[in-house]
Amino acid sequence: MAVSERIKVKAGQAAALLLFLGVLEWLVRKRFVSVLVLSPPSAVAMKMLEDLQGRELWTSLQVTAMEFLLAALISFVVGSFFGIVFFRFRIIRSALEPLLLAFYSAPTILLYPVFLTLFGLGSPAVVSMAVVLGSIPIMVNVSVGLAGVEPIFVKLGRSLNAGPWLMFRKVMLPAATPTIFTGLRLGFTYALVAVIAVEFITFSGGLGKLVSWRYFLFDTEGLFSAIAFIILIASLMNRLLQRTEDRIRKRWT
Amino acid sequence: MEELISVKRVSKIFEDSGVNTGGSVEAVGKVDFQVRRGEFVSLLGPSGCGKSTLLDIVAGLEPPTSGEVLIAGQTVKGPHPKTAMVFQSMSVFPWRTALENVEFGIELKGMEKKARRERARQVTQLVGLAGFEDKYPSQLSGGMNQRLAIARALALDPEILLMDEPFGALDEQTRFLMGLELLRIWEETRKTILFVTHSIAEAIQLSDRVLVMSARPSVIREEIPILLPRPRTIETLTTEIATQIERRIWDILKVEAAKGMTPDGR
Numbered sequence: 266m267a268v269s270e271r272i273k274v275k276a277g278q279a280a281a282l283l284l285f286l287g288v289l290e291w292l293v294r295k296r297f298v299s300v301l302v303l304s305p306p307s308a309v310a311m312k313m314l315e316d317l318q319g320r321e322l323w324t325s326l327q328v329t330a331m332e333f334l335l336a337a338l339i340s341f342v343v344g345s346f347f348g349i350v351f352f353r354f355r356i357i358r359s360a361l362e363p364l365l366l367a368f369y370s371a372p373t374i375l376l377y378p379v380f381l382t383l384f385g386l387g388s389p390a391v392v393s394m395a396v397v398l399g400s401i402p403i404m405v406n407v408s409v410g411l412a413g414v415e416p417i418f419v420k421l422g423r424s425l426n427a428g429p430w431l432m433f434r435k436v437m438l439p440a441a442t443p444t445i446f447t448g449l450r451l452g453f454t455y456a457l458v459a460v461i462a463v464e465f466i467t468f469s470g471g472l473g474k475l476v477s478w479r480y481f482l483f484d485t486e487g488l489f490s491a492i493a494f495i496i497l498i499a500s501l502m503n504r505l506l507q508r509t510e511d512r513i514r515k516r517w518t
Numbered sequence: 519m520e521e522l523i524s525v526k527r528v529s530k531i532f533e534d535s536g537v538n539t540g541g542s543v544e545a546v547g548k549v550d551f552q553v554r555r556g557e558f559v560s561l562l563g564p565s566g567c568g569k570s571t572l573l574d575i576v577a578g579l580e581p582p583t584s585g586e587v588l589i590a591g592q593t594v595k596g597p598h599p600k601t602a603m604v605f606q607s608m609s610v611f612p613w614r615t616a617l618e619n620v621e622f623g624i625e626l627k628g629m630e631k632k633a634r635r636e637r638a639r640q641v642t643q644l645v646g647l648a649g650f651e652d653k654y655p656s657q658l659s660g661g662m663n664q665r666l667a668i669a670r671a672l673a674l675d676p677e678i679l680l681m682d683e684p685f686g687a688l689d690e691q692t693r694f695l696m697g698l699e700l701l702r703i704w705e706e707t708r709k710t711i712l713f714v715t716h717s718i719a720e721a722i723q724l725s726d727r728v729l730v731m732s733a734r735p736s737v738i739r740e741e742i743p744i745l746l747p748r749p750r751t752i753e754t755l756t757t758e759i760a761t762q763i764e765r766r767i768w769d770i771l772k773v774e775a776a777k778g779m780t781p782d783g784r
Binding site for chain 1: 577579596597599602603605606607608609611612613622623625626627654656674
């Protein structure tokens with residue numbers, strides 16, 4: 266894309282966002298929508314400034330961030346391990362893949378009571394639910410990525426007498442990196458959604474709890490301020506992962 | 519000259535893999551041939567005739583169903599350290615720079631970093647890619663990438679190069695020029711080359727001898743010495759003798775290619 270075109274696109278995005286917020290503001294101020302349902306964006310913005318200076322938002326973020334990082338790490342380890350096992354033993358893959366895909370389309374998040382009864386209310390239940398959601402795309406993409414390595418690359422490695430470890434490290438892993446990274450991006454995104462959702466439902470702590478707390482208090486401005494903050498964090502993370510992935514894909518093709 | 523590669527009554531039958539073949543496939547019949555040290559020999563045959571399978575057997579990547587291959591007197595049981603392969607399609611790694619690609623083979627063999635850098639630079643220069651060391655394959659042309667694949671093999675300093683239609687994906691002009699390049703490298707390094715191709719022109723351009731293969735199950739129909747002077751140029755390749763050789767190979771191949779086009783491939 267040319268630079269001038271990119272500027273136009275950015276300007277267009279900004280204009281659409283401003284227009285949307287403007288319409289919201291107008292609807293609420295004209296009393297078409299009750300302030301109990303929606304707060305005017307200007308009031309939410311003021312509340313957010315206040316939140317950013319206070320402690321509540323940051324302590325909540327800290328809890329959510331720790332839970333997320335732990336869930337992401339465990340998802341990565343568990344997902345990679347099973348992804349490699351799946352790739353190595355085709356029988357296991359053929360047997361379990363349909364089940365996993367069914368799992369995908371089901372609202373897995375509904376399993377949270379299981380983890381509540383297992384671990385009780387608190388971070389362990391949140392993290393384990395997030396690992397269930399986060400590790401599956403990683404597992405699937407690791408095994409698909411490894412299985413999709415160009416046969417000619419494998420043949421090259423074999424012609425050089427590469428043992429299993431060298432073959433994995435120098436051929437399979439780098440060749441599968443773009444696909445694996447897509448799995449990481451999806452897995453991490455799911456894990457974050459799961460962390461906040463379970464916090465929200467179980468009232469256990471972190472940003473999710475902050476949202477449901479403010480919801481029960483009819484603090485509409487605070488509610489939207491917290492939601493906006495979560496959206497901001499989630500899209501920042503997604504953007505970062507997407508950019509890294511784009512860079513990898515560009516180099517790898 | 520001594521025989522460096524000896525192929526003795528080699529055959530290959532692929533057992534039914536279950537994918538609509540309805541039985542086993544006899545890819546290679548009984549094949550016998552020798553390649554002497556420093557020789558350039560081509561295996562020429564119609565597509566799907568099993569010549570690549572034969573090369574894989576010589577490379578130790580595929581065990582023969584019967585018979586054996588000897589390299590320097592030893593029976594081939596796996597990839598022989600004196601051989602290096604150059605493949606048909608894009609076999610360079612897109613995530614490695616040109617130089618890193620050239621290093622790949624010697625890196626796997628455990629050569630120490632500084633030594634392999636230097637060795638890789640030498641061969642990169644030998645194949646005419648000096649100045650492109652830090653480029654990625656996507657920034658290079660198809661011909662340049664095939665040079666990289668050749669350099670990667672040469673870096674191993676093998677006695678034998680096994681080449682499986684290395685220029686098959688290139689356009690005709692590039693292919694011819696790459697052939698000239700390969701001959702120059704061959705003269706400089708005096709490797710023994712076993713070259714698989716389905717291009718008659720390419721086989722004549724490059725080889726000392728051409729082994730013309732039959733359709734599947736492939737056997738060697740005829741061995742044709744290419745008695746054209748070297749270095750080979752446009753002039754030597756368009757003489758009356760060259761044209762006669764080409765016609766003779768065509769006469770054999772058109773029969774075999776027609777067999778390859780019948781439904782059951784026999």
